[in-house]
Amino acid sequence: MPLRSNPTARQQRLGAELRKLREASGLTTEQAAAVLATNRTVITSTEAGRHGISPERVRRLACNYDCADSALVEALMRMAAERTRGWWEDFRGILPPTFLDISELEWFAKRLRMSTMTHIPGPFQTEAFARALFAAAIPALPADEFDARLAHRLQRRRALDRPDAPPYVAIIHEAALRIEVGGRETLREQLHSTLEMADRDNVTVQVIPFSAGAFPGSGQSILYAEGDVPSLDVVQLDRTTVAEFLHVEAQLRKFSLQLDQMQRVALSPEQTRDLIHAIAREL
Template sequence: MRSNPTGRQLRLGAELRKLRERAGLTSTQASQLLGVQQNQISNVEAGRAGVSPDRVRTLACNYDCGDEALVEALSSMVSERTRGWWEEYRQLLPAALLDLAELEHHARRLRTSVTVHIPGLFQTTEYAREIFRQAVPALPPPDIEHRVSFRVKRQAILFRDSPAPQQVIIHEAALRMRFGGSDVTRNQLRYLLEMSDRERVTIQVVPFATGTFAGSGQSVYYVEGPVPQLDTVNLDQSHGPVFLEAESQLDKYRVTLDRLEAAALSPEESQGFIHDILKDL
C-alpha cells in the first residue's frame, strides 16, 4: 500500500474512477464485477494501490469503455512505471515539482506561454538562480541550489534522441526583464536563440505592439499526454505548481494557446525580434 502516491499514480486512479462513474457503477458494484473487495477498488482509484495493465483493461471492459486509445494509454501508465531521476529530490523539494518532472518525462508535446519570465526549461543556471533568490519567504542557499539543479536536470528532456516537440510563446516583457542584470539577461537571450534552432523547438514572441491577447494574466504550461483526455495544465503559482485536469479546463487552455499562437510573430520573425532586443542590452 502506498502512503504517498505520485501525481501520475493519482491521475491513473482518477481516470479509472471517471470511467466507473460514467458507467453508473458504485465502487461496490465494480468490485463485485472484478471479484475483489470494495476497498481494493477504492485504493486503486485513490492511487494507494497498484494495478496491472491487464486489470486496467478488465476494468475498462466492465465499465463499457470503447475508447481503445484511452484504455491503452491508461494501461501504459502502469507498464511504464519508472523510478526517475527526480526521486533523488524526494526529501528535498515539494512533491508537486517531482510530479511536474514526471509529467514532462512522459509528455507527447509541451506548450508554454509566459509573460514576465523565460520558461523554466529554457532558463540558464544564472537566470534560474536569480528567480529562486526572489522567493517569498526567502529560501536558504542550499534550497536555492537544490531547485536550480533540479531545473537544470529537467532540461535533459530537450536533448533526448527523440524529444517531445516544444512550443514556447514568450511576451516581449519577459525578454526585456533583466533578472540578475544585463550580463545574465544577455546570456539568457543568447541561450534562447540557440535553443530556437533546435528541430523540435518552436519559439514565438508576442510584441508589446500586439496589445491585448488571450491568456495575458498568467503563464500556462500545457502538457499533452498520449491521448487528449490525459493532458494536464500546470499553472505556476508562488506556492508551487497547480495541476488542472478537468475536460472543461483543458478545452479552455487549448483554445487560449491556439489564439495566442495566432497572435504571436512567426518563429523566424521571433528570432529576429530577440536579436534586436539583445543588441539593445
C-alpha cells in the first residue's frame, strides 16, 4: 500500500498498537517483515502511521505476534479497512493537526464523556459563542485562520448529528454557564442551545454546581473517548493551547475514575435543566 504523507490520528494509533503487539511478542522489525515477505522499512513506516496496511496483513501480524485478544484484533482490522475521508481533512494544512485529531477522535468514538470548567463543550457551541471565544485570542488570529477555526468548530457537531451518533455525556461546571462569552444575549442563546442538545436521546448533560466545592479534575477539560475495545480508549486533555492525547492504561483508569466522581457530585440531568433555565432567565 502507498506511503501516506499526512498520517491521521487513527493511522498513527493503529501503527502504535501494532508496535506494542510486536514488542510484546519479542519479535524484531526484521522478523515482522519476514512474516509479510517485505522489508523492515515497511514495518517501521506502518508502525509510525505513514504506511497503510490491509486488514488481512493486520490479522497475519497479530497471529504471528501471538495476540489472543480477538476483539482487539478485529478492532485493529476495522481501523485498517477505513477508507472514508473525514470532513476534517478539508482543514488539513490550514489548522493545527490537533484540531483534526480531536474531530477524528469524536467521530470514531463509541462513547464520549467530556468535562469542561469554563467553556461550553465544543460540539455544543453556537456560532456567536464560538466566534466570541476565537475573537479573544492573543495575538489576534489572521482572518483566514479565524474563519477556518470557526467553521471547524461548528462542524464538530456533525459527530452528534448523524444517525449512529455515540452516547455523549457532557459534565459542565456552573462557571461555564455564567461567564458571559460574547455578552448576555450570546450566552442566553448558548444556554437555550445547550438545553436543546440535552433533549437528544444520545446526550446527557450534568452541571457541577458551585456548591460542590473541590473535586478531582477541576483544573482542566477532559475528553474521554471509548474505542471499540477498552485498550483503544483515548483521553484528550487541554494543556493551555496544546492538546495532549493519552493512551496508557493507568492514565485511562485515572481519568475514567475522575469523570465518574464528577458525575457523582454533579446535578442530575433533570436538576441540570432546571439550573440552566434559571440562569437563562436571569440574563
